[in-house]
Amino acid sequence: MKFSGDNLFVGHYTVKPLDGFKLPEDEETGKRFPECCEAHSDLQHRVQDWYEKLPNCCEQHRKLFETRGWDKHKAYPDLVHKILIQSIQTEHFIESQIDSEKWQQEIIDYIDHNNDSFGHPNLGAERYMNHVVHFISDSSCIQSKEKRATLLQEINERYYSTSEVGSQTDLNVLHSAYQKWISAFPFDLSVFQPLKEKFEKQLPIIKEVHHKNKYSGKTTVTFHTKESLVDALIAVTNKLLTEINTYSLKKSGQLNEPDRLRLEMIMEERKVQLSEGYASNARDEQTQYRKMVKQWLRDEIRFIGLITPIVQAATGSEKADDQTELSSMYDQIRKRFESMDKNKGWKYTFRSERDLHCICNLIASYFEDQPYDLPLKLIRLRKRTKTRTAIVLGEIHRDLSEKQFSTDEDFLTIVRCIKDFENSPDLAKALKR
Ligand SMILES: [Zn+2]
Ligand SMILES: [Zn+2]
Incomplete structure (x- = not known):
């Protein structure tokens, strides 16, 4: 959206003269403005001629009247009078204010107020302003060259500067x-x-x-x-x-949760880094890619290093309460075997870690409904551990499986991968002890 004001219409308003204003008069002939003198009757003729031609005075006005479907006599019946009267009032204003303390501000404000009074589109404002510029350039009432130049320059910048297009606010x-x-x-x-x-x-x-x-x-x-x-x-x-x-x-005592704030800031820093993206200006593209990835890795490692202690501190307490929940089925099963003997651990019953791993894996996969393959070679337990192992297997089922033990043939099949149980006549009963 741009402020163009193409379809906007703001009507005219009248501007009051300074107190003590009187229309000028020729002392000899007694003729009143605009017939008072040559300069003012010239002004009147120029403005009148322009109004006669309107809207064919220029392309801009021709288009304006065409698009709006205006009749100048209806839309601007008093325009000539307005231009003339405000011109002469402004002359009077300048004459009376040029030696005042705030002459510049006063005069410019008044001219600006007059300029605005032509509304939008500001038909006639240009005629008014042309006359004011003329007056300031020629009038003997302004004795200081500097004041004359200052006023002309300010008017020029405000009303004739073409930089308006450049500074238009989009x-x-x-x-x-x-x-x-x-x-x-x-x-x-x-x-x-x-x-x-x-x-x-x-x-x-x-x-x-x-x-x-x-x-x-x-x-x-x-x-x-x-x-x-x-x-x-x-x-x-x-x-x-x-x-x-x-x-x-x-x-100010408002730093209540420094850890949370620190985490937020670290996250934000990474977000800013990521939004900047990764680029490299290395010459060949392979070096570019490599450098980008390298920088990314460096940032990631730093980021992880920064957040890890905070995240651990925050989740540490939860983790302690919830240990079993967090560890996997495999770990839980393995732990049962590890706690079979205070000193020997799982070595109490298994002959190798491979055997232990094989059994834990089979049971965990089965409990979690994952596919598994039974081993081709049966596992042998250490001597005289069969009974205790059977009890542990029974407990594992009771504690970790949701299946009904007495009908769980698949579990018994897994247990029979242990050579010692291969031919047990009443395996279910042995595990239930
Ligand atoms: Zn005059
Ligand atoms: Zn025109």
């Missing part, structure tokens, strides 16, 4: 510049979160408030360009970062 450009800032600033950190909504809701477009026109009450502002907005946002970033930080939080 809200889309500002909006996207602002959004980039919003997403780059770490508003997700809990310390900044309260500010997030406020900043998200606004679009700062006004760069500067200059001053309030005494006559129109209008406030003059300068809109941001993309560059000035970015400058302003950099300043805001600096302000927020320097005002809200761990040091100031600690000082």
